[in-house]
Amino acid sequence: MARISSLGYALLGLLHQKPSSGYDLRKIFSSTSMKTYSDSPGAIYPALRRLEEQQLIRSTIEEGVGLRRRQAFRLTPAGLAELKKWITAPVTREDMISGSENVVLRFAFSEQVVGSRASLELLRCLETALEPHLATLREEYELLKKVAPTSGRLAFEYGLRGVEALLQWTQYAIKTYEKQIKSNGRRAS
Amino acid sequence: MARISSLGYALLGLLHQKPSSGYDLRKIFSSTSMKTYSDSPGAIYPALRRLEEQQLIRSTIEEGVGLRRRQAFRLTPAGLAELKKWITAPVTREDMISGSENVVLRFAFSEQVVGSRASLELLRCLETALEPHLATLREEYELLKKVAPTSGRLAFEYGLRGVEALLQWTQYAIKTYEKQIKSNGRRAS
DNA sequence: TATGACATGTAATCTGTTACATGATTAG
DNA sequence: CTAATCATGTAACAGATTACATGTCATA
Numbered sequence: 001m002a003r004i005s006s007l008g009y010a011l012l013g014l015l016h017q018k019p020s021s022g023y024d025l026r027k028i029f030s031s032t033s034m035k036t037y038s039d040s041p042g043a044i045y046p047a048l049r050r051l052e053e054q055q056l057i058r059s060t061i062e063e064g065v066g067l068r069r070r071q072a073f074r075l076t077p078a079g080l081a082e083l084k085k086w087i088t089a090p091v092t093r094e095d096m097i098s099g100s101e102n103v104v105l106r107f108a109f110s111e112q113v114v115g116s117r118a119s120l121e122l123l124r125c126l127e128t129a130l131e132p133h134l135a136t137l138r139e140e141y142e143l144l145k146k147v148a149p150t151s152g153r154l155a156f157e158y159g160l161r162g163v164e165a166l167l168q169w170t171q172y173a174i175k176t177y178e179k180q181i182k183s184n185g186r187r188a189s
Numbered sequence: 190m191a192r193i194s195s196l197g198y199a200l201l202g203l204l205h206q207k208p209s210s211g212y213d214l215r216k217i218f219s220s221t222s223m224k225t226y227s228d229s230p231g232a233i234y235p236a237l238r239r240l241e242e243q244q245l246i247r248s249t250i251e252e253g254v255g256l257r258r259r260q261a262f263r264l265t266p267a268g269l270a271e272l273k274k275w276i277t278a279p280v281t282r283e284d285m286i287s288g289s290e291n292v293v294l295r296f297a298f299s300e301q302v303v304g305s306r307a308s309l310e311l312l313r314c315l316e317t318a319l320e321p322h323l324a325t326l327r328e329e330y331e332l333l334k335k336v337a338p339t340s341g342r343l344a345f346e347y348g349l350r351g352v353e354a355l356l357q358w359t360q361y362a363i364k365t366y367e368k369q370i371k372s373n374g375r376r377a378s
Numbered sequence: 379t380a381t382g383a384c385a386t387g388t389a390a391t392c393t394g395t396t397a398c399a400t401g402a403t404t405a406g
Numbered sequence: 407c408t409a410a411t412c413a414t415g416t417a418a419c420a421g422a423t424t425a426c427a428t429g430t431c432a433t434a
Contacts, residue, residue: 005421023385033329033348035286043422045387050421069385069430097224100347108344119340140222150369151308154362155297158289158355159222165354166347173343180339194393212413232394234415239393258402258413384431395420403412 002054004082006102007047010037012075012083013109015057019074022048036101048073056082084114091125096133100166107173116184120177123170130167137163191243193271195291196236199226201264201272202298204246208263211237225290237262245271273303280314285322289355296362305373309366312359319356326352 004012014025022045030039038044051057056079059071075083087106095103103126110119137160145153193201203214211234219228227233240246245268251259264272276295284292292315299308326349334342 033286033326033345036288038422040423041387042424097222099225104344104347108341111338111340116339137222149300150305150365151300152297154365155293156222158293158358161354161358162351165350169347169350176339176343227394229395230415231396388427399416
């Protein structure tokens with residue numbers, strides 16, 4: 001099975017929430033801060049086509065008198081399985097390097113797709129991955145601050161702060177979920 | 190003049206600091222947190238070739254007895270001009286949407302390329318651009334938190350925190366530069 | 379009936395990823 | 407001498423951007 005891009009997974013996640021047409025999806029991207037994942041038709045329609053070829057989604061043309069053509073996509077069982085696999089995969093070093101957005105996107109969909117226990121699991125895995133990464137960055141900072149000009153040093157500090165903020169957010173999110181699971185008792189998945 | 194990618198600008202910035210070979214540059218990328226800008230030869234060598242075609246850099250083959258072939262690149266005057274133009278351009282809405290890394294990269298090189306006054310200018314421009322962007326995100330958050338599941342809400346909060354952290358960092362960096370410029374008196378460029 | 383929003387796409391181009399290829403030099 | 411590392415690349419492919427193309431429906 002071929003690789004799927006971030007945009008592809010974003011589309012799968014949105015389609016899991018609600019079957020939608022390409023146009024609907026585009027509107028979601030362009031009207032929210034998800035526009036980081038490209039809101040251009042030249043990216044979205046081909047991506048949907050690829051997912052369809054991989055049998056992860058399927059389209060049904062909605063019929064109706066006086067209705068415009070509307071091609072709604074929905075997840076197939078294979079698509080749901082792929083989405084679950086992506087969300088529950090362990091957080092790697094690579095994920096830290098390429099930036100946290102992908103992991104956070106996985107987390108964003110996690111509760112609805114795999115349940116709050118799995119959301120919590122993902123957060124704990126992220127926390128574990130963050131510690132060595134942060135240590136590496138701090139070492140690099142110690143080396144850099146001796147040689148770099150002020151602007152270079154400050155720029156690195158920004159990166160460092162960002163990762164520290166991610167760790168704090170992760171811990172805050174873990175607490176939030178622990179509370180939620182406890183208060184929901186033994187009924188939550 | 191054709192567009193230049195982030196990687197291209199990162200290369201220009203590094204070459205401004207020090208003339209280097211493709212291999213040197215690759216090592217910088219792969220050994221530091223700059224590896225976000227691709228450390229693969231299939232990205233770096235073609236990017237260097239493109240910059241050379243645009244006459245922004247030029248290569249000189251270093252000769253020497255018993256030396257391996259080494260092709261060192263350095264900026265041309267046009268390359269320096271392009272780098273300055275990129276760094277001093279105003280910070281736009283687009284820059285906020287596509288993520289802050291590009292602006293911070295510009296800032297990282299700014300002091301050495303255009304001087305600390307310009308670094309400060311860039312930071313102030315960033316601060317100005319951040320305010321409306323933050324306002325937009327907060328509005329979006331108010332809408333989202335009513336309908337989204339916990340994980341979706343938390344994921345958005347992470348984005349929001351990131352931008353707030355960027356604003357705080359910007360203000361901290363501005364103060365740092367104001368102090369530095371004052372203490373350097375009227376001699377700094 | 380003309381304008382604009384709805385809805386779906388395609389084509390050219392560019393850039394990056396992955397994986398492989400090549401030859402020179404140094405260490406054991 | 408052979409393995410590793412230095413140093414530079416190429417080829418095939420995937421995916422995104424930009425800009426354009428097409429046709430439908432509601433409304434003024």
